[in-house]
Amino acid sequence: MVLVSCRNCHKVFEREDYSDFTCTRCNHKVRHRIKDSLQVSLALTICAILLYIPAMLYPIMEVTKFGITTESTIFEGVISFLEYENYFIAFVIFTASIAIPIIKLAGLIFIFVSIKVNVKMSNSIRVIIFKFIEAIGKWSMIDIYVVALLSSIVQLNEIFNIKGGIAATSFALMVILTMIAAHRFDTRIIWDE
Ligand SMILES: [Zn+2]
Structure with a gap:
């Protein structure tokens, strides 16, 4: 039985x-057990890490004001909010768009590797890390909401226009892939000998 x-x-x-x-x-x-759960989740996490690179390097928002277009990456956005002394918004964007994705991706990779490689750690700690990653997941889409909201409201063509950049697409894809990776992962594997 x-x-x-x-x-x-x-x-x-x-x-x-x-x-x-x-x-x-x-x-x-x-x-x-879910079929090939560890392999699929690991592959999705690696894809998400690769998408994180363009999400940080390319502009997330293109603002056109009187015919002049300025582009800014997520990091430039944080810095400009700091320059305008909007410390709270700078903190929120930094946490949601830069810190949380890194914590999530690093946490997932750490759990996956620690299952295969012998790491001295109790299984309940692995489960706690995993639950934490799942819980903070929904807070990393704030950036995409802001860009989507602004670009749908501000549409006056050459006078004033806001558009999402390449980074917005890769960022959204990265968050979605990380969520699928966490969801697809069968936590029961942690307890297998
Ligand atoms: Zn049932």
């Missing part, structure tokens, strides 16, 4: 073996 829990409603079943079956409570397909 083995015990298998449904990943959707957490009901625990007593079964003969680890073959797939359908949950009697929520009709979710119950599997012993």
Whole structure:
């Protein structure tokens, strides 16, 4: 006899073996482990890290004012808010767009590597790190909201116009890929010997 829990409603079943079956409570397909979970999540995280580079180097916003276009990267945005003494906005943008993505990506890579390589750390700490990464995930889209809002409101062509740059696309993709990587990861692998 083995015990298998449904990943959707957490009901625990007593079964003969680890073959797939359908949950009697929520009709979710119950599997012993999600197929290739670690490999897929690791691949998505590496893609997200690669997307983080253009997201930082290229302009996130293009502002056209009286025919003159100025572009600014996320980092330049933080610096200009600091120059205007808007410390709170500078802090929010820095945390949401620069710090949180780095913490998330580094945390995910750390968990994935620590499962394969022998790192002296208790499994419950790994789960806590993972829960933390999942929890802060939703706060890293603030930048995209700002650019999307501004560019939909301010559309006066050559007089005053705001447009999202290349970095906005790569940033949004990076956040989405990180979220899928965290969601696709089967935390039960952490407890496998
Ligand atoms: Zn279920």
